[in-house]
Amino acid sequence: MAEPHLAEKKILRVLSGETISPPPIWLMRQAGRYLPEYRELRAKASSFLEFCYTPELAAEATLQPIRRFGFDAAIIFSDILVVPDAFGQKVWFESGAGPRLTPIADAADLTRLRATIDLNRLAPVFDAIGRVKRDLPKETALIGFCGAPFTVAAYMVAGESSSDQAPARLLAYRDPGLFQELIDRLVLGSIDYLARQIEAGVEIVQIFDSWAGMLPEEQFARWCVAPVRAIIEAMRERHADVKIIAFPRRAGLALPEFAASTGADALGLDAAVDPFAAAKLIAPATALQGNLDPLALVAGGDALREATARILSAFAGRLHIFNLGHGILPETPIAHVEALLAQVRSGC
Ligand code: CP3
Helix, strand or coil, X not given: CCCXXXXXXXXXXXXXXXXXXXXXXXXXXXXXXXXXXXXXHHCCCCCHHHHHCCHHHHHHHHHXXXXXXXXXXXXXXXXXXXXXXXXXXXXXXXXXXXXXECCCCCHHHHHCCXXXXXXXXXXXXXXXHHHHHHHCCCCCEEEEEEECHHHHHHHHHHCECCCCCHHHHHHHHHCHHHHHHHHHHHHHHHHXXXXXXHHHXXXXXXXXXXXXXXXXXXXXXXXXXXXXXHHHHHHHHHCCCCEEEEEECCCHHHHHHHHHHHXXXXXXXXXXXXXXXHHHHCCCCCEEEEEECHHHHHHXXXXXXXXXXXXXXXXXXXXXXXXXXXXXXXXXXXXXXXXXXXXXXXXX
């Protein structure tokens, strides 16, 4: 019999195989700059990483969207780039320019990093998880996360954001042994990091493979499917109860095979995926999460209503968690988030 506290959390019910109508909802990047209370809190830390590593601030940022909107899940406030930081790579965020890292170009650069992740450096994340657990409503699930190895490696190699991830893809072609070594370290580091998040109290983990869609098929199999599968297999051995969502953004036609090979409980779908096709092609035991275009949420009105209705009808009768197809945009009006929630909770 399911424990009563589990039964109250709709997302856990869906991830355990129960179809729920209307579906539960949370939004990727639901804590962030579109919220005035987030901007005020963010001003208290001198850098974005310091903000992530201050447990009181990270816990408060996690809870803000729950208080305002009552989403069905909270996601711990942090960033995927704390992992390179915990491997000893220099990471910083330049306002307006995004993340910066000292790039990894060759074997000597990789040698300068730690061979294993320094979990002590990430202790503030585990502390923040404990704080959030104490204050979260009993019906709200808590999600932990990490970046998938390929996506994190893409930032580690380029040292900055890139629209096509050419630096990482070139390194993978020119020196596959070196790239494999980087991916292998990230697989092991991600397993340890996620396991500690679970031990600190998260019930679900999401693996963000934001740049998976940049890779040709056989590169995708090697650098995305295999590492994510290795992480999921290890999590199942260590924490049989944890639910796992994988988000291989822009993976397109490779999605059904990705779902089958990795064994994720749910697949995050980006907005380019036709929800009717996904509902047909992906095995019904895999829950589907998504996939509203973040720009439809910025636009609001008919565009938002129609796109939302289409997603609800495509996934009716399926294991579905409503979400965006990518992170919420800073220019999103709060009234549009309220309208979306009202529509999803009305079920049509
Ligand atoms: O609310 C949540 O979803 C939890 C927090 C969260 C952040 N980043 C906070 C953040 C999560 C889950 C992430 C994941 C993340 N970070 C991804 C994967 C998802 C995706 O969007 O593709 C990636 C690729 C990153 C790396 C990253 N972090 C970039 C490229 C940037 C700069 C772009 C930007 O939006 O500014 C960040 C910074 C960042 N991470 C911010 C937030 C709220 C904005 C910085 C700020 O508030 O000062």
